[in-house]
Amino acid sequence: xxxxxxxxxxxxxxxxxxxxLAALDEGWADPARLHRSGRQxxxxxxxxxxxxxxxxxxxxxxxxxTASGTQAVQLGVLGALRGNRRRGAHLLHSAVxxxxxxxxxxxxxxxxxxxxxxxxxRHGRVDAAEFAAALRPDTALAVLQxxxxxxxxxxxxxETAALIGDVPLxxxxxxxxxxxxxxxxxxxxxxxxxxxxxxxGVGVLAVxxxxxxxxxxxxxxxESGRVPGFVNVPAIVAAAASLRAxxxxxxxxxxxxxxxxxxxxxxxxxxxxxxxxVGHPELRLPHLVTFSCLYVDGEVLLGELDKAGFAVNSGSSxxxxxxxxxxxxxxxxxxxxxxxxVSLPPGAAAADVERFxxxxxxxxxxxxxxxxxxxxxxxxxxxxxxxxxxGKRCPLPIIELARRxxxxxxxxxxxxxxxxxxxxxxxxxxxxMCGHTYAGETPATAYGADRGTxxxxxxxxx
Amino acid sequence: xxxxxxxxxxxxxxxxxxxxLAALDEGWADPARLHRSGRQxxxxxxxxxxxxxxxxxxxxxxxxxTASGTQAVQLGVLGALRGNRRRGAHLLHSAVxxxxxxxxxxxxxxxxxxxxxxxxxRHGRVDAAEFAAALRPDTALAVLQxxxxxxxxxxxxxETAALIGDVPLxxxxxxxxxxxxxxxxxxxxxxxxxxxxxxxGVGVLAVxxxxxxxxxxxxxxxESGRVPGFVNVPAIVAAAASLRAxxxxxxxxxxxxxxxxxxxxxxxxxxxxxxxxVGHPELRLPHLVTFSCLYVDGEVLLGELDKAGFAVNSGSSxxxxxxxxxxxxxxxxxxxxxxxxVSLPPGAAAADVERFxxxxxxxxxxxxxxxxxxxxxxxxxxxxxxxxxxGKRCPLPIIELARRxxxxxxxxxxxxxxxxxxxxxxxxxxxxMCGHTYAGETPATAYGADRGTxxxxxxxxx
Numbered sequence: 001x002x003x004x005x006x007x008x009x010x011x012x013x014x015x016x017x018x019x020x021l022a023a024l025d026e027g028w029a030d031p032a033r034l035h036r037s038g039r040q041x042x043x044x045x046x047x048x049x050x051x052x053x054x055x056x057x058x059x060x061x062x063x064x065x066t067a068s069g070t071q072a073v074q075l076g077v078l079g080a081l082r083g084n085r086r087r088g089a090h091l092l093h094s095a096v097x098x099x100x101x102x103x104x105x106x107x108x109x110x111x112x113x114x115x116x117x118x119x120x121x122r123h124g125r126v127d128a129a130e131f132a133a134a135l136r137p138d139t140a141l142a143v144l145q146x147x148x149x150x151x152x153x154x155x156x157x158x159e160t161a162a163l164i165g166d167v168p169l170x171x172x173x174x175x176x177x178x179x180x181x182x183x184x185x186x187x188x189x190x191x192x193x194x195x196x197x198x199x200x201g202v203g204v205l206a207v208x209x210x211x212x213x214x215x216x217x218x219x220x221x222x223e224s225g226r227v228p229g230f231v232n233v234p235a236i237v238a239a240a241a242s243l244r245a246x247x248x249x250x251x252x253x254x255x256x257x258x259x260x261x262x263x264x265x266x267x268x269x270x271x272x273x274x275x276x277x278v279g280h281p282e283l284r285l286p287h288l289v290t291f292s293c294l295y296v297d298g299e300v301l302l303g304e305l306d307k308a309g310f311a312v313n314s315g316s317s318x319x320x321x322x323x324x325x326x327x328x329x330x331x332x333x334x335x336x337x338x339x340x341x342v343s344l345p346p347g348a349a350a351a352d353v354e355r356f357x358x359x360x361x362x363x364x365x366x367x368x369x370x371x372x373x374x375x376x377x378x379x380x381x382x383x384x385x386x387x388x389x390x391g392k393r394c395p396l397p398i399i400e401l402a403r404r405x406x407x408x409x410x411x412x413x414x415x416x417x418x419x420x421x422x423x424x425x426x427x428x429x430x431x432x433m434c435g436h437t438y439a440g441e442t443p444a445t446a447y448g449a450d451r452g453t454x455x456x457x458x459x460x461x462x
Numbered sequence: 463x464x465x466x467x468x469x470x471x472x473x474x475x476x477x478x479x480x481x482x483l484a485a486l487d488e489g490w491a492d493p494a495r496l497h498r499s500g501r502q503x504x505x506x507x508x509x510x511x512x513x514x515x516x517x518x519x520x521x522x523x524x525x526x527x528t529a530s531g532t533q534a535v536q537l538g539v540l541g542a543l544r545g546n547r548r549r550g551a552h553l554l555h556s557a558v559x560x561x562x563x564x565x566x567x568x569x570x571x572x573x574x575x576x577x578x579x580x581x582x583x584r585h586g587r588v589d590a591a592e593f594a595a596a597l598r599p600d601t602a603l604a605v606l607q608x609x610x611x612x613x614x615x616x617x618x619x620x621e622t623a624a625l626i627g628d629v630p631l632x633x634x635x636x637x638x639x640x641x642x643x644x645x646x647x648x649x650x651x652x653x654x655x656x657x658x659x660x661x662x663g664v665g666v667l668a669v670x671x672x673x674x675x676x677x678x679x680x681x682x683x684x685e686s687g688r689v690p691g692f693v694n695v696p697a698i699v700a701a702a703a704s705l706r707a708x709x710x711x712x713x714x715x716x717x718x719x720x721x722x723x724x725x726x727x728x729x730x731x732x733x734x735x736x737x738x739x740v741g742h743p744e745l746r747l748p749h750l751v752t753f754s755c756l757y758v759d760g761e762v763l764l765g766e767l768d769k770a771g772f773a774v775n776s777g778s779s780x781x782x783x784x785x786x787x788x789x790x791x792x793x794x795x796x797x798x799x800x801x802x803x804v805s806l807p808p809g810a811a812a813a814d815v816e817r818f819x820x821x822x823x824x825x826x827x828x829x830x831x832x833x834x835x836x837x838x839x840x841x842x843x844x845x846x847x848x849x850x851x852x853g854k855r856c857p858l859p860i861i862e863l864a865r866r867x868x869x870x871x872x873x874x875x876x877x878x879x880x881x882x883x884x885x886x887x888x889x890x891x892x893x894x895m896c897g898h899t900y901a902g903e904t905p906a907t908a909y910g911a912d913r914g915t916x917x918x919x920x921x922x923x924x
Contacts, residue, residue: 068691
């Protein structure tokens with residue numbers, strides 16, 4: 001089943017799994033103990049800290065491990081606010097931060113502090129100058145995400161950091177760490193390992209040397225006094241291994257996923273009537289795309305896509321019961337209903353994305369059907385064509401493909417159903433020759449056939 | 463290398479490892495998501511919660527999972543105090559609670575609350591009536607551990623609960639959960655999975671229905687709003703599987719470990735001069751024993767025992783740099799120097815315990831040697847005898863054993879070094895016939911021999 005919900009959690013990276021198994025054997029003991037098993041766990045922990053520090057652009061002694069990204073955010077925000085009380089008690093953050101930031105801000109104001117949210121534009125992006133202008137003389141901490149978790153828009157972190165002077169800036173890098181370099185200018189950095197293919201149970205909190213920090217929790221000797229409780233060495237080792245692996249693969253994989261996301265962004269409005277694709281068109285995460293379908297209930301849409309075999313998410317719902325309008329979409333001023341977030345894990349198959357685009361229009365239409373609305377028809381087949389060449393021998397499938405592809409618009413897609421083994425070689429080769437993109441194969445049963453393979457071709461632009 | 467530091471953390475139970483691997487495959491997704499992978503994770507999480515609730519004597523909806531036992535304690539104490547503010551702001555706890563409780567009490571008083579510690583007797587045990595008498599009209603929460611983590615003494619939890627009326631009682635069951643039934647009378651219960659052979663990263667916080675609780679942390683939808691952040695389903699599944707397995711094996715294993723601990727308690731004062739075995743002689747954990755050696759530095763002793771191949775712990779040191787006198791030993795009014803805690807994991811081998819008792823006197827003597835003190839000699843061989851029968855054929859080893867065993871006091875031990883395969887069968891059989899206990903075998907190299915096996919016999923009492 002294609003899993004397109006990587007922004008909630010990514011599948012465990014194979015490297016993380018290997019490292020976890022090894023560290024369960026070698027690093028299970030208490031790293032605070034003096035005996036051999038304890039010292040061994042300590043060495044693995046130290047090495048993992050070095051790795052994470054190196055990849056994230058920090059010093060090892062700036063990094064502590066938390067139990068989750070949310071815990072990292074809570075500790076980071078409250079600890080930096082407590083440490084900077086001399087500046088004042090004002091917290092400034094963007095309106096589209098993760099709920100972990102917003103809830104921590106609520107707690108801070110309930111306890112007597114002050115907090116303000118900086119608005120975003122229709123693409124969900126903060127304006128750096130506007131952010132800096134919202135600073136108050138008593139602002140003790142500014143918070144800005146590296147990229148939005150719901151719509152994928154990148155925030156101007158380095159620009160903002162440059163404009164806010166010596167006010168500490170907490171950067172929540174949960175959605176980008178591992179996939180993109182960490183933007184410069186942070187005083188406090190937070191991230192979450194399970195978003196980059198590490199195991200659950202590991203968050204990262206980095207506090208730059210010299211930045212004032214006072215733990216909001218009871219004292220404890222672990223993790224430089226910043227995170228209480230037994231340290232989860234095996235999971236941390238796995239998180240570090242996975243971070244290194246994902247970063248090494250990121251450039252190539254980002255380019256590949258960016259094309260798939262571009263395909264979705266371009267095709268959805270052609271395939272589904274009354275739909276809005278949201279988020280910044282260029283300044284965005286490579287793997288995440290969000291759109292909203294008018295007149296459709298988000299939960300129902302998720303359920304129907306799930307039945308059709310696709311795991312996606314909607315809005316910023318944090319539990320299945322919380323499908324209240326997303327604060328991110330609301331802050332952007334865009335449609336909040338019928339919202340779908342597609343976030344591709346590393347290795348997501350092009351053929352699965354193609355199938356998703358095939359299935360989606362019918363799913364949306366079926367949900368809207370009973371409403372009896374007079375909607376414009378979905379875009380014609382100009383953007384998607386299924387060619388049934390089952391039973392036909394080479395070179396007939398290629399001939400038929402060449403004959404029919406003019407019907408499809410550039411960027412559009414043809415699925416050639418064939419049970420001739422030669423097609424597996426010929427269709428990619430033909431694509432190469434004619435300037436089209438071969439997008440992989442999938443069982444033809446996905447197109448209602450009883451046998452054969454669907455070969456997916458994306459029409460070139462020339 | 464024999465690992466006798468189970469009270470710091472137990473090795474991962476084989477069942478936990480299996481369950482973890484399975485749940486990494488089946489339960490990695492976000493249990494808050496509506497898609498198939500998410501629902502599957504949710505089902506595993508629900509099942510794990512049912513298991514933990516059943517074993518600990520709670521309802522599933524009373525249980526939430528934290529990132530550690532320490533986090534469970536911090537949330538439990540602060541959440542119950544916040545929830546019971548109408549009663550007042552006084553926290554009452556025993557003087558020998560885990561540092562997680564003491565540090566939380568410090569934070570509570572620093573934030574304007576009040577806290578008192580109830581003293582313990584020389585065995586480290588609270589008197590229930592004395593505890594109840596220390597209640598104040600404004601006591602909002604009482605805290606009492608099920609068993610002490612440093613000396614193994616069981617606390618009178620049920621008796622105390624019966625005497626303190628409707629004041630909520632938090633029971634920190636970290637050291638006993640899994641090994642012993644949970645004592646009745648708790649309003650809030652905390653525990654830690656890695657102490658019972660579960661993985662790191664899982665604590666348990668149970669709050670009885672009807673007990674007032676207000677989370678001290680920012681809001682979050684996870685775990686009934688009590689523990690923020692992504693839920694670590696695979697580790698929770700493994701923790702639950704391990705808890706069930708450990709409880710099922712506990713009666714048999716406790717009886718076996720209790721004998722080994724009794725052997726250590728009885729033999730240490732006979733083997734090492736100027737030593738004090740601490741903790742209650744009967745009301746105690748089955749697997750944990752603590753003693754203190756006069757004139758010896760605890761850290762040095764740990765180091766030398768480590769070199770000799772034994773992993774133990776000292777006092778309540780939480781990091782390698784914190785070997786300050788233990789607050790537990792200080793509260794008991796017993797010797798704090800040269801402290802060693804032996805805590806046996808399930809499956810600890812009798813032969814390893816025997817070897818520990820062989821090695822310890824020499825290690826302590828070597829540390830004390832340079833001091834030039836005039837100490838009484840260690841007990842004579844009456845309690846431990848090594849019979850070298852290497853090169854002798856059956857029945858000579860048995861004959862020599864029968865001839866020499868009268869030299870040893872009841873409860874004392876004979877190590878028969880032999881390279882005759884027949885000894886492996888004959889010595890246990892002879893023990894059975896003559897009322898002695900066969901305690902297993904270990905390589906004779908542990909006794910300085912260059913070959914052969916040491917067969918360990920504990921002399922019977924009749």
